[in-house]
Amino acid sequence: MLRDITVGQYYPSNSVIHQLDPRLKILGTFLYILMLFICGDLISYAISATFLAILIFLAKIPLRYIFRGLRAIFFVLLLSVGLNLFFTEGRVIFRFYFLKITYEGLMKTLILGIRLVFIIIASSLLTLTTTPTNLTDGLERSLHFLHYIKVPVHDIAMMMSIALRFIPILMEETNKIMKAQTARGADFETGGIVRRVRAMIPILVPLFISAFRRANDLAVAMDARCYRGEAGRTKMRPLKYSGKDYGGYLVLILFLGILIMMKTMY
């Protein structure tokens, strides 16, 4: 059923990773990805892989959920790996007609592949262990400093959470309009690209009208409930750091420390 579609891909569980503060997880993911770009050697990646494996184990998430995210970027991965593998100049170690594989190409491909895969897994881990609401809250608080350079962080976060609420509703509405137009003989499946795009008009126009109407209704409802932006607003469940989170920060610093040490030693 369309009502069950959720944005993001939260996997409900009560693991220690799930319980961590979203701010810690967001910062952690960000730094982790940053380190993947800074370090380009296999030893650092081995350490990163171990770290990630431990986190996945602690999060108690089935592996198939972790790897599901990779499916989406499979072709991007294949393309970039392929290009690097065959078109990098250097010491040739394998040749097949016009295709050749060089040692440098192989190394570069390996690094690039690992980097891409790790980025996806790390960010999947973030969305799998954090509810969309927590993620929005976490982003709002983590990026709050941007508000000093006039970025409306609170407003953006509010928009994100409203989007989370309305995307399933609009999906269902799209489905309903499609059915209604099909019942009036609309045909979305045959014809060339121009015809198909034109066939979308009877769906898109009502959908936009409905979205605007809903936005207007919601704005009035929010007004009626005294919404005045960020000013004077409290939270039912404000984000609060607990002992676990401080531990988490310590682990994060430790991990970064080890990586930097390795980097300076070699």
Add this chain to the structure above:
Amino acid sequence: MSIIRTKNLGYKIKIKNDNNEVIGYKNILNDINIDINRGEFVAVLGQNGSGKSTFAKHLNALILPTEGMVLINGEDTSAAEELWKIRRQCGMVFQNPDNQIVGVTVEEDVAFGPENLGVSSQKIVSTVREVLQKVGMTKYATKSPNHLSGGQKQRVAIASSLAMKPECIILDEPTAMLDPKGRREVIEIVRQLNREEHMTIILITHNMEETIFADRIYVMEKGRPVMQGKPRDIFTGFEEIARLKLNPPQITELSYRLYQQHKISRCDILEVQEFVEQYQKDAQSNLQKDIQHNVQNDAAKEMTVSQMGESTDENEILRLEHVSYFYEKGTNMEVAAVSDVSLCIHENEFVGIAGHMGSGKSTLMQLMNGLIRQSSGKIIYKGTDISEKKFDKRKMHFGVGLVFQYPESQLFADTVIEDVMYGPINKGVSGEQARQLAEKALKTMEIEEEYFDKSPFQLSGGEMRRVAIAGVIAMEPDIIILDEPTAGLDPVTRTHLLQTLKRMYEESKKTIVMVSHSMEDIADYAKRIVVMDGGKIRYDDTVGNVFRNRKELEQIGLGVPQVTYAVELLRRTGCIRGGQALTVEEAMQIL
């Protein structure tokens, strides 16, 4: 002490021409003087366009008056420096359940108000728990609102406004988009809040039945209250109510008409039980002696029950044989939306399909039109099995026209006529012919020619719905299926639409299938009724025969019309000897 007072309240909007110049003013509200006391339950009745919603928005300072003033707890809304302080005092619940819920979960939504007011976190948690308890939604606290029924969503919306600890709650047509069960839920909660918490309630509605529990009713017309008083007083002013086309409860209409014929001694009756008691009392005092005589005729009439369900096969259009449909087939989440349904639709029939939410009636409709394919069973359209490979499914869409709920939400074209032509053009007829079909369909739906080249989005809600229905009629289908065609319409547009459908059935000899949860509408217009429950057909017979099973119908959340119930009660108490009334007219003949 009065909590809300209006003094000569007026509201005007500017009318602008295409160049954005003001060419005049339109009065939406005129000279309203209203006084609402703390703890009162006030209902505001009126048709769409009578200004009742605009009035409601004034009480919450969502709109500020252009003339006169609104005083909330003695404070003038126009002079208030901070509007949110006024809004806090008057919680508001709106019509559309989806569009007023902000939170991703129920408790987050309820917390939204207090969060905006800067209440401390601890306090919010306890408030949320308390108000969810009051509306009976504690169980759903962490659920997504998308999984709730309409009635439950409105209860959440009520909880959300309660969470701001308001002095009063204004409900702007809170039940217009709900089914009967949802309506009962919402009205029950509202009454309870008024009774037990002494919450001031202002209920805005066009449904008279919902106002019988109010302390006071204001009836609005053209931006000003034209009647006010206790429900009984208002309902006795029957001629005025009729002039305002307000659709009083059947039982009130019946007692008024009996009163006029001196068959009952008073006419301010609001409930069925009350009517039955009064009627018995009057019967005993021999106010009307001729009753017994009448009854015998009707008892005789009752014996000749026609067998509509089993008509001959010659004029059958659509037949379903043991049709089932499963969602998520093959998984462990398999749900039978429709199971083992056999049904036959004949030429020039008016069939009502009744059933509460989740009874499978929407799925059944889509099966009948070929939009979804049955999991098992056979669907035969004019002698051909539609699951055969060579059968063109689109032919089915044109043959069985399907009008979805709130069909106006599918309008898209620049002009009314183009929108209606969309179906015929998809069918493959020439532009000229499509135009003719569209014009004919629009005329059938009683849309004036001057509207043809207007944008459909400039029309009123009722007109938009007619245009949308014309869009299906223009394809000249053999059967027209309408899903809740009157949902959300006010009494005037609703009666008008149903009359149009009736004319289509009687004069143009169309076959009409109307899905509805209003048993009154089905009784008034359909001949045959199919009752769905749990994906199965419970009854498929003449309306009269099916309504004999009142208890069973009530169990599946449907019930029978008030007059049918009243006559049945009278018959059981031996006051009258026989007969069954499906409409007020029939009840008049019996009594």
